Amino acid sequence: MRTFTLDLDALIELINGREQQEHWLDLESGSVLTLPAEDTYSDERQQLELEPDRYTQIPNLDVPQRVAMRESFLFTLDDLHAHPLLSAALTGRRPLRAFDYEIEAFPAIREQWQAYELKQLREYTLNWLYELGIEPAPDKLPLDTRGIPKDILRRLSKSA
Numbered sequence: 678m679r680t681f682t683l684d685l686d687a688l689i690e691l692i693n694g695r696e697q698q699e700h701w702l703d704l705e706s707g708s709v710l711t712l713p714a715e716d717t718y719s720d721e722r723q724q725l726e727l728e729p730d731r732y733t734q735i736p737n738l739d740v741p742q743r744v745a746m747r748e749s750f751l752f753t754l755d756d757l758h759a760h761p762l763l764s765a766a767l768t769g770r771r772p773l774r775a776f777d778y779e780i781e782a783f784p785a786i787r788e789q790w791q792a793y794e795l796k797q798l799r800e801y802t803l804n805w806l807y808e809l810g811i812e813p814a815p816d817k818l819p820l821d822t823r824g825i826p827k828d829i830l831r832r833l834s835k836s837a
Contacts, residue, residue: 681707682814683806689798691735692805700735701725704809709735733809738801744772750793759783 691700701710725732754760766775780787
C-alpha cells in the first residue's frame with residue numbers, strides 16, 4: 678500500500694460532484710489534475726496520454742448510484758410521515774430533485790440524510806482508494822515526545 682497525504686474531503690466532493698470536468702488522481706504524488714471535458718489538446722491532456730499508468734480518473738457517482746444511496750437511507754428511517762413522501766419521490770420523474778425538495782419539509786431528517794450521505798461517500802472514497810492500493814495518511818501524526826520537557830508537553834496537550 679502506498680500512503681499519500683490526500684485531501685479526503687476534496688476527493689469526496691469530486692466524487693459527489695456533478696460538474697462537467699474530468700478529475701484525475703496522480704498515483705505518484707497524490708495530486709489531482711482537473712481538465713474540462715472538451716479539452717483534447719492541452720499539455721495536461723498530453724501528459725495523461727504519455728503516462729496513462731500514472732493517472733486514474735476520479736469516478737463520479739451516477740444517477741442510479743445516487744438514487745440507491747437515498748434508498749438505503751430510507752431503510753434507516755422510521756418516520757411515518759417522511760418515509761412515504763421520500764420513497765415516492767425516488768420513484769417519480771427526476772428522483773434526486775424530488776427527494777431534495779421533499780426532505781426540506783423535515784429539517785431533522787435532512788440533517789440525518791446529510792450525515793448519512795457524508796459517511797457513505799467517505800466509505801466509497803476510501804474503498805476506491807484501497808482498490809488502487811492507496812492509503813490516505815492520517816490527519817495528525819502522533820507527537821514524538823522523546824526529549825520534550827514535561828512542562829512543555831503539558832502546554833502542548835492543553836492547546837490540542
